[in-house]
Amino acid sequence: MGMIGALEQPLVTLAFCWRIERRDGVTIGLTSHDRDLAIGGLTYRAAPGMTPSAIRSGIGLEGEDSDLAGALSSDAISEADLMAGRWDGAALEVWLTQWGALEEAPGDLWLSLARGEIGAVARKGAAFSAELIGAAAVLGAAVAPSISPDCRATLGDRACRVDMAARRRVVTVSGVDGAVVAATGLTPGDYAFGTLRWLGGANVGLVQAVADNGVDAVTLADPPAFAVAAGTLALLTEGCDRQMATCAGRFGNGVNFRGEPYLPGMDLLTRYPGA
Template sequence: MSWLDEPVTTLALCWRLERRDGVGIGLTAHDRDLVIDGNIYRASPGMVPSAIKRGDGADPSSMDVSGALTSAAIRERDLLAGRWDGARVAIFAVDWTDTGRRIALGEGTIGAVETADGNFTAELKGVAAVLDAPVCEETSPECRAELGDRRCRVAMAGRRRFARVTAAEDETVTLDVAEPVANGWGGGRLRWFGGANSGLEDAIVASSGAMVTLRTVPRFVPAPGDRVEVIEGCDKSLATCAARFGNAVNFRGEPYLPGIDLLTRYPGA
């Protein structure tokens, strides 16, 4: 590319970030905002990437990017709450005098995030990092599928309900609707659509009537009236799969396979 050989460089690094909840922002290391493909990339001169190394091998690639928490789009509370976990990131270099000239440098997802003294460091995992995942599953007495996914195949229509928070204390949240069956929301998920936790999601450990117990305390204090979506769950046992969902044919576990926990599974046998 001839523009890279010019005596005066006009190179600027850019980042395009897209969160899992659909929020997307653009940042650039240039000293002023750039408009690229109709999107505004805000100037963030403090954004500094680690060395970018590209190759044609199969080794998983990753890099780090650090910067100051000065942008209203990237705040410390959002990083710590996990809003940016798993966000998609595309990094490229562009000619700031002609944004149509650019070079793709890499893409991936945000992994571990650290904050300290008003600065943050985020690990960017390349697409080849998926090669670190296990090739096959381990056996387990419990089902390894998630309720409603393509392996489970239970229809989720009618198993999701919108509700509003009426009270909250630590991990316990009280809603204005009741569960469909006893502990029907246990093992499910609660998605926040309003209030300070909007866009976040929490796992439900157990439910009783209109009360749900979350796995962890919500990142921010819920307020009465906050809108949520509560999704029915499953305890992943064969008995529940057969009796409650009539779905034993799709059960993805091995409850009768002897294992190293055989003696503890049946005490006194």
């Protein structure tokens, strides 16, 4: 019996299933059923408090809109991980299955309701809600880049083309004071606007923006989400301030600069003779 036929029965035993894959590869399954369901090699853990809002699908650029709500659970999606951003941008799939059919096992009836990635996450008391951004949302993005004096590329991407192999460095952190991370042997300013990725400890896998660095310290945009022990390893990646002078002078990459540094600004419209 297909899913449509199952939905037409006078009595149905349906359950929602969520497959969530973080950017670091960690994958979990959750179900609204009161017992675990093993489907496709993944165990969907019972999470009766998890509920999806109405899922709207149609012809248009807005794609699918949905919300995922539930209670914070330490063994599935913890409050600490949510606030640390581990689930930001995670791939999310929502399915509908029938768990109590006599002739089918869970997963035999498998209807895709929505897929996309986790967007904004809101917390209220001991509960949370997460927005599902549908795949069609990319159709609403700008077709052509906006004109700007700063470079629109990201250091090392396909538009920039700077080789990043020699511009990453693993450092040993000797201590953390707020947003300042102590690490020695650095060239001042090289890692400003770059990133720091934690390779160990409670923050492992998290990536943070670097505001500036000196010879023996790195200043992050925000303090680490969790405590950092001395001796923790971190990967530093150089950054760029997106200015033409930096691109040409420091990286020798002026030919690939993706900006318009000499374009007259809005102040040109306010000028008058003799000003």
